[in-house]
Amino acid sequence: xxxxxxxxxxxxxxxxxxxxxxxxxxxxxxxxxxxxxxxxxxxxxxxxxxxxxxxxxxxxxxxxxxxxxxxxxxxxxxxxxxxxxxxxxxxxxxxxxxxxxxxxxxxxxxxxxxxxxxxxxxxxxxxxxxxxxxxxxxxxxxxxxxxxxxxxxxxxxxxxxxxxxxxxxxxxxxxxxxxxxxxxxxxxxxxxxxxxxxxxxxxxxxxxxxxxxxxxxxxxxxxxxxxxxxxxxxxxxxxxxxxxxxxxxxxxxxxxxxxxxxxxxxxxxxxxxxxxxxxxxxxxxxxxxxxxxxxxxxxxxxxxxxxxxxxxxxxxxxxxxxxxxxxxxxxxxxxxxxxxxxxxx
Amino acid sequence: xxxxxxxxxxxxxxxxxxxxxxxxxxxxxxxxxxxxxxxxxxxxxxxxxxxxxxxxxxxxxxxxxxxxxxxxxxxxxxxxxxxxxxxxxxxxxxxxxxxxxxxxxxxxxxxxxxxxxxxxxxxxxxxxxxxxxxxxxxxxxxxxxxxxxxxxxxxxxxxxxxxxxxxxxxxxxxxxxxxxxxxxxxxxxxxxxxxxxxxxxxxxxxxxxxxxxxxxxxxxxxxxxxxxxxxxxxxxxxxxxxxxxxxxxxxxxxxxxxxxxxxxxxxxxxxxxxxxxxxxxxxxxxxxxxxxxxxxxxxxxxxxxxxxxxxxxxx
Numbered sequence: 001x002x003x004x005x006x007x008x009x010x011x012x013x014x015x016x017x018x019x020x021x022x023x024x025x026x027x028x029x030x031x032x033x034x035x036x037x038x039x040x041x042x043x044x045x046x047x048x049x050x051x052x053x054x055x056x057x058x059x060x061x062x063x064x065x066x067x068x069x070x071x072x073x074x075x076x077x078x079x080x081x082x083x084x085x086x087x088x089x090x091x092x093x094x095x096x097x098x099x100x101x102x103x104x105x106x107x108x109x110x111x112x113x114x115x116x117x118x119x120x121x122x123x124x125x126x127x128x129x130x131x132x133x134x135x136x137x138x139x140x141x142x143x144x145x146x147x148x149x150x151x152x153x154x155x156x157x158x159x160x161x162x163x164x165x166x167x168x169x170x171x172x173x174x175x176x177x178x179x180x181x182x183x184x185x186x187x188x189x190x191x192x193x194x195x196x197x198x199x200x201x202x203x204x205x206x207x208x209x210x211x212x213x214x215x216x217x218x219x220x221x222x223x224x225x226x227x228x229x230x231x232x233x234x235x236x237x238x239x240x241x242x243x244x245x246x247x248x249x250x251x252x253x254x255x256x257x258x259x260x261x262x263x264x265x266x267x268x269x270x271x272x273x274x275x276x277x278x279x280x281x282x283x284x285x286x287x288x289x290x291x292x293x294x295x296x297x298x299x300x301x302x303x304x305x306x307x308x309x310x311x312x313x314x315x316x317x318x319x320x321x322x323x324x325x326x327x328x329x330x331x332x333x334x335x336x337x338x339x340x341x342x343x344x345x
Numbered sequence: 346x347x348x349x350x351x352x353x354x355x356x357x358x359x360x361x362x363x364x365x366x367x368x369x370x371x372x373x374x375x376x377x378x379x380x381x382x383x384x385x386x387x388x389x390x391x392x393x394x395x396x397x398x399x400x401x402x403x404x405x406x407x408x409x410x411x412x413x414x415x416x417x418x419x420x421x422x423x424x425x426x427x428x429x430x431x432x433x434x435x436x437x438x439x440x441x442x443x444x445x446x447x448x449x450x451x452x453x454x455x456x457x458x459x460x461x462x463x464x465x466x467x468x469x470x471x472x473x474x475x476x477x478x479x480x481x482x483x484x485x486x487x488x489x490x491x492x493x494x495x496x497x498x499x500x501x502x503x504x505x506x507x508x509x510x511x512x513x514x515x516x517x518x519x520x521x522x523x524x525x526x527x528x529x530x531x532x533x534x535x536x537x538x539x540x541x542x543x544x545x546x547x548x549x550x551x552x553x554x555x556x557x558x559x560x561x562x563x564x565x566x567x568x569x570x571x572x573x574x575x576x577x578x579x580x581x582x583x584x585x586x587x588x589x590x591x592x593x594x595x596x597x598x599x600x601x602x603x604x605x606x607x608x609x610x611x612x613x614x615x616x617x618x619x620x621x622x623x624x625x626x627x628x629x630x631x632x633x634x635x636x637x638x639x640x641x642x643x644x645x646x647x648x649x650x651x652x653x654x655x656x657x658x659x660x
Contacts, residue, residue, distance in 0.1 A: 089566040102564040116568035
């Protein structure tokens with residue numbers, strides 16, 4: 001298939017890049033709690049890598065292991081080929097944008113941004129010049145004299161970004177940096193972060209629990225669940241070919257079809273995923289279903305249908321005629337859109 | 346069919362309840378009622394007596410009759426500047442400074458541990474450990490220290506057991522801080538002051554360190570700060586309000602105390618003792634008042650300096 005060939009080329013191109021961060025069998029246990037359990041992971045140089053998962057899935061622990069705030073209880077971490085275990089954070093050329101920004105309250109914006117240079121012993125003039133440049137980079141010039149407490153959430157976010165970039169890190173870690181912003185600002189920052197990534201060409205590792213954010217921004221996504229990496233791939237990969245029920249459900253709330261149902265349709269006895277937007281209403285043939293609920297979402301309408309006591313969601317374009325609750329409808333989908341999953345988890 | 350419930354319930358009956366409802370409708374009245382007693386207390390009894398003290402310090406005493414002359418004059422303040430009195434002030438301020446610095450050095454690790462690492466029962470143990478000395482009588486503690494520091498005391502015995510008596514003797518032979526034994530030296534006074542005021546340094550320091558979010562320390566390390574640099578550029582500035590709060594206690598308590606230097610030390614006067622003797626046996630109330638104003642002025646000046654140095658910027 002043509003699409004498949006292109007994917008292969010992309011994968012080959014990615015693999016020819018050097019590895020920025022490598023996890024080999026890395027675990028981080030707290031007593032009996034396995035925050036991270038035998039994770040293997042490779043982040044390539046220059047890529048925008050998203051770690052996606054529900055809270056407590058181990059994605060933040062993973063990030064903190066790269067930053068050096070935590071040490072693995074087992075396994076090996078390499079950053080640009082160098083062993084990172086036992087190396088304190090201040091000896092890693094890796095910088096972090098913290099979830100709640102962690103700006104120094106006793107310093108003004110300029111001193112916050114210049115902190116990394118001050119630590120390295122740069123002179124006042126030099127570090128303020130660089131800090132001004134960094135603030136320009138994040139579209140926040142001229143606010144240097146303000147205190148962190150006087151800024152809005154979005155501005156703090158940018159200051160945190162400028163502060164993390166001033167040391168010219170080879171890997172930038174972002175720990176749910178957009179979580180505290182409102183929707184509009186978040187979308188704007190997503191775009192700016194992507195532009196920044198292209199402009200700087202350094203590796204971004206981005207932790208989020210928001211699947212839209214991960215899918216729209218990242219080159220590749222690692223999906224975490226219960227301390228393990230469930231699937232790694234391009235956003236398209238993860239979305240179209242989830243390898244497990246968890247992935248199908250977490251990314252875009254896909255319909256998960258049980259093996260009996262799939263077998264009843266004449267397929268293999270396998271769990272399968274079917275995207276709500278892949279399903280369409282039809283007059284001729286198809287499968288009979290009853291409408292349980294309909295919610296108008298603006299650009300589309302989401303139907304909840306009952307089909308053989310199975311609840312299925314369908315996303316209708318806003319142009320389609322919308323049935324009302326209780327209606328009998330017929331639905332169908334292209335066989336290729338139903339994706340059989342390897343794992344039943 | 347049951348009748349629908351009323352949306353607005355009828356007003357409550359009874360004088361007290363109606364009064365409570367009135368207070369709810371007029372929050373300012375409630376505030377006034379709650380604040381009036383403490384404000385009256387602070388204003389009349391506390392500040393009033395302080396004012397009376399201030400006024401007294403502008404009177405003078407007639408040297409022949411020993412009677413108080415009620416004309417306003419700066420003569421009494423002039424008397425503070427004679428060498429003997431100036432010595433007392435200098436001695437007290439130096440001691441208060443030393444005690445405060447000593448308290449910061451001793452309290453910091455304890456407060457840091459309690460704020461950053463102690464959890465659950467260790468935290469409870471910390472609070473009890475710090476507060477426990479405050480539960481026993483101040484005088485008992487001081488006399489206990491006198492015995493500990495005395496020539497026949499346990500400290501001397503300990504030094505003897507460790508064959509370090511020569512070290513103690515060498516220390517005691519030093520000018521100013523030495524003496525016949527620890528219990529009659531400035532070092533002894535310093536140690537006991539440090540002991541009794543230490544909780545007043547630890548607690549505010551711990552409170553201020555507790556408010557330093559852990560991720561600020563991580564952010565500093567992330568940006569290349571070694572633990573020493575993080576301490577200097579993040580922990581210290583953010584703990585400064587706590588240090589200042591603690592030092593206000595240790596400094597002013599040392600400035601005003603008249604019992605510890607009387608029981609332990611070189612028997613040279615401190616400000617508190619001067620106030621005590623002037624208003625008592627000597628009957629020189631104006632001079633006692635003038636002496637009492639000195640710590641107030643020093644503390645005011647100290648706070649002004651601290652504010653100018655930006656100590657409260659992180660608040």
